Amino acid sequence: MAVELTNVAPAMPACWRKETKTHKFCPGCGHGIVLKALGEAIDELGIQDRVIFTVDIGCCLLAIDFFNVDTVQTHHGRTNAVCTGIKRATPDKICIAYMGDGGGYAIGSQHLVNAAARNEKITSILVNNTNYGMTGGQMAPTTLPGQKTETSPYGRSVEQQGEPTHGPEMIAAMAGEGAYVARGTVAKPKVLKKYFKKALQAQMDGSGFAFVEALSTCPTNWATNAKKTWAFLEGPMAEEYPTGEFKVPGEGGKAE
Amino acid sequence: MATKPIEKDTNVFVTGNEVVAWAALAADAQIMYGYPITPQNEIMHYWTRLAPKYERRFLQTEDELSAGFTTCGGVMTGTRAFTATAGPGTILMQEPITMAEMMRIPLVVVVQQRGGPSTATVIYSQQEVNLCCYGGNGEGFRVVYSTAGHQDLYDYTIKAFNTAWKYQIPTIVLGDGYQAKMREAVTMYDPASRGIEMEPTKAFVGAEGCPGVDREPRFYRNTYNTEEELLDVVGDLKAHYDSFKDEVVEYEDSDIDDAEIIVVGHGVVSRACKEAVKALRQAGYKVGYFRPITLRPFPQKQLAAAAEGKKAILAVESALGQMKRLITDGLYGMTVPIEEYFKPGKGVSSQELVEKVKSMLD
Numbered sequence: 001m002a003v004e005l006t007n008v009a010p011a012m013p014a015c016w017r018k019e020t021k022t023h024k025f026c027p028g029c030g031h032g033i034v035l036k037a038l039g040e041a042i043d044e045l046g047i048q049d050r051v052i053f054t055v056d057i058g059c060c061l062l063a064i065d066f067f068n069v070d071t072v073q074t075h076h077g078r079t080n081a082v083c084t085g086i087k088r089a090t091p092d093k094i095c096i097a098y099m100g101d102g103g104g105y106a107i108g109s110q111h112l113v114n115a116a117a118r119n120e121k122i123t124s125i126l127v128n129n130t131n132y133g134m135t136g137g138q139m140a141p142t143t144l145p146g147q148k149t150e151t152s153p154y155g156r157s158v159e160q161q162g163e164p165t166h167g168p169e170m171i172a173a174m175a176g177e178g179a180y181v182a183r184g185t186v187a188k189p190k191v192l193k194k195y196f197k198k199a200l201q202a203q204m205d206g207s208g209f210a211f212v213e214a215l216s217t218c219p220t221n222w223a224t225n226a227k228k229t230w231a232f233l234e235g236p237m238a239e240e241y242p243t244g245e246f247k248v249p250g251e252g253g254k255a256e
Numbered sequence: 257m258a259t260k261p262i263e264k265d266t267n268v269f270v271t272g273n274e275v276v277a278w279a280a281l282a283a284d285a286q287i288m289y290g291y292p293i294t295p296q297n298e299i300m301h302y303w304t305r306l307a308p309k310y311e312r313r314f315l316q317t318e319d320e321l322s323a324g325f326t327t328c329g330g331v332m333t334g335t336r337a338f339t340a341t342a343g344p345g346t347i348l349m350q351e352p353i354t355m356a357e358m359m360r361i362p363l364v365v366v367v368q369q370r371g372g373p374s375t376a377t378v379i380y381s382q383q384e385v386n387l388c389c390y391g392g393n394g395e396g397f398r399v400v401y402s403t404a405g406h407q408d409l410y411d412y413t414i415k416a417f418n419t420a421w422k423y424q425i426p427t428i429v430l431g432d433g434y435q436a437k438m439r440e441a442v443t444m445y446d447p448a449s450r451g452i453e454m455e456p457t458k459a460f461v462g463a464e465g466c467p468g469v470d471r472e473p474r475f476y477r478n479t480y481n482t483e484e485e486l487l488d489v490v491g492d493l494k495a496h497y498d499s500f501k502d503e504v505v506e507y508e509d510s511d512i513d514d515a516e517i518i519v520v521g522h523g524v525v526s527r528a529c530k531e532a533v534k535a536l537r538q539a540g541y542k543v544g545y546f547r548p549i550t551l552r553p554f555p556q557k558q559l560a561a562a563a564e565g566k567k568a569i570l571a572v573e574s575a576l577g578q579m580k581r582l583i584t585d586g587l588y589g590m591t592v593p594i595e596e597y598f599k600p601g602k603g604v605s606s607q608e609l610v611e612k613v614k615s616m617l618d
Contacts, residue, residue, distance in 0.1 A: 017468060049466035049469075054329075071476070074355070078322075078352075082329040082332075085326030085328060085331075086330065090333040090462055110319060114322070
C-alpha cells in the first residue's frame with residue numbers, strides 16, 4: 001500500500017517553530033542539521049522556556065525565527081558579546097550564541113577568546129563551513145590549505161594566509177576549569193546533539209564557558225553536488241579538523 | 257538589603273566621573289559594562305567600588321565594541337544598564353549604537369570627550385559631536401545631552417536613563433575631559449525627592465511563559481531583505497523620533513531680545529560664553545547667550561527665533577565647527593552671518609570671548 005506522503009509529518013524538534021519551516025537555508029546546507037541537533041538537545045533538557053538565542057550576521061541570521069524561543073539578531077562577530085550581556089544581566093537564562101567561522105574566528109575573535117578567558121557561562125556554537133557563505137564564498141579563517149574560494153581563486157596559500165584556525169583546540173587550551181569544548185560534525189548528528197547537550201548542561205550547572213564547533217557544508221559556494229559535498233565534509237575537512245571533546249568539566253578531554 | 261545610595265540631598269566637591277557613577281546608582285542602574293579609556297576611567301573606578309554595596313554589577317569587557325554590545329544585551333533583558341567611553345572608544349561605540357538605533361534599544365552611553373583625531377590627547381576636546389550626533393551608518397536616531405558641569409552630569413545622567421527607556425532611544429550624555437577630571441560642587445539627590453520617577457524598564461527577551469506555548473516568541477532583527485522594507489522601517493524610526501523630539505529638546509538662553517550678537521556654545525564652553533555675555537552686558541554691549549543642551553535633537557526653532565534680525569552669531573567651540581554645522585543646518589535660509597571662534601582640543605576662557613565680541617562690535 002502506498003504511503004500517503006502528505007500525511008507524514010517530518011520529525012521536527014518540539015521547540016522548532018513550524019510556521020517558519022521549511023527553513024531558509026540553501027538546499028544541502030548543514031545549518032538545518034546543526035539546528036535540528038540543537039533543537040533536540042533543547043527538547044531533551046526541557047529548557048525551551050529558559051533559552052535566549054542570539055544569532056550572528058552571515059548565514060546564521062536566517063535562524064532569527066527558527067525556534068520558538070526569544071531570539072536576537074546581532075552584528076557580524078558581536079554575538080558572543082550580546083549573549084554575554086544578556087547572561088550577565090539575567091544569569092538564570094540559558095543563553096546560546098550562534099555564529100559562523102568568520103564571525104567567531106575573524107571579525108569577532110576577540111569576543112570569543114575573551115568570553116572563554118572570562119569563562120562566561122554561555123553556550124557558544126560555531127558553524128564551520130570553510131568559507132563566508134552569505135557574502136558569496138570568500139576565504140575564511142577555516143578555509144583548507146589549497147581550497148579555492150572567491151578570494152583565494154588559486155587555492156589558499158599557507159605561506160600567504162597561514163594555516164586554518166583550529167578553534168576548539170585554541171579555546172580548550174585557554175578556557176578555565178569547568179569549561180566544555182568540543183567539535184562535532186553534521187555527518188554525525190547524534191554525536192553533535194550529545195555535545196550540544198553537554199555544552200548546555202555546563203551552562204545550566206554554571207560550570208563554565210561552553211563552545212562547540214560544528215563542521216558543516218556549503219554546496220552553493222563549494223559548487224559541489226551532494227556526493228562531492230559529503231565527500232569534502234567527511235574527507236579533507238574531517239582530516240584537518242578532528243572531532244571530539246577537547247575539554248570536559250572535571251575530566252580534561254582529548255580529540256577522538 | 258542595600259539602602260538607597262542617596263537618601264537625602266548631599267553636597268559634595270568631587271570629580272565629574274565620580275558624579276556620573278553616583279548618578280547612575282541613584283538612577284537605579286543595575287549593571288555597567290565598560291572598557292578602560294581616559295578620561296572616563298574613574299566612572300568605572302567609582303562604580304566598581306560602590307556597586308557591590310548596592311547589589312549592582314560590573315563587567316570589564318575586551319574593547320568598546322564588546323562594552324556597547326554587552327550593554328545592548330543587558331538592556332534587552334529589561335535591566336537598566338550603561339557604558340562609558342571616550343575618543344577612539346566612541347568610534348568603536350558607533351557600531352553598538354547603530355544596533356540600538358535600529359532595534360530601539362534604550363542604550364545609555366556616557367562620553368567624556370578627549371582630543372582628536374586619532375589618539376590625540378587624553379585631556380579635553382569637543383570633537384566627538386559629529387560621532388555622538390550622527391556617527392554610524394544611519395540617520396542619528398539618538399538623543400545627545402551636552403553637559404556643562406557637575407550638576408548637569410548628575411541631572412542628565414539620571415535623565416538619560418529616563419529618556420532612553422521612555423522613548424526607547426539610545427541616549428548619550430556628552431561630557432568632556434575637563435568635566436570628567438575637575439572637582440566642583442554638586443548636590444546629589446534621590447531622584448524621587450525631586451519628583452523624578454524612574455521610567456520602568458521593559459524586557460525585550462525572557463518574559464514569563466514558554467515561547468510558542470504560553471506566548472509568541474520574540475524575534476528582534478536588524479537585517480532586512482528589500483529596499484522597500486527598509487524604507488518603511490527607517491520611515492517608522494523617523495516618525496517615532498519626530499513624535500518626541502519637541503518634548504526632549506532643551507536649551508538655555510539669556511539677554512536675547514535687544515542683543516546685536518548671540519554667542520552660541522555648548523558643553524563646558526557654554527560657561528565661558530555665559531560669563532562673557534554677563535561681563536559684556538555690564539560693559540554696555542548688547543550681547544545675548546544661547547546654549548543648546550540637546551545637540552540631537554538640536555533646538556533649531558529656538559535658535560532661529562533667537563537669531564532673527566541679529567547682526568551676527570558667534571559660534572564658539574573646542575572643535576573646528578562640529579557644533580557650527582548643526583547651527584548652519586538649523587538656520588538655513590536665514591541671512592544672519594555666523595562668526596567662528598574655534599579651538600579644537602583647547603579650552604575657551606570668557607576673557608578671550610569678551611575681546612572677540614568687542615572686536616566684532618567696536
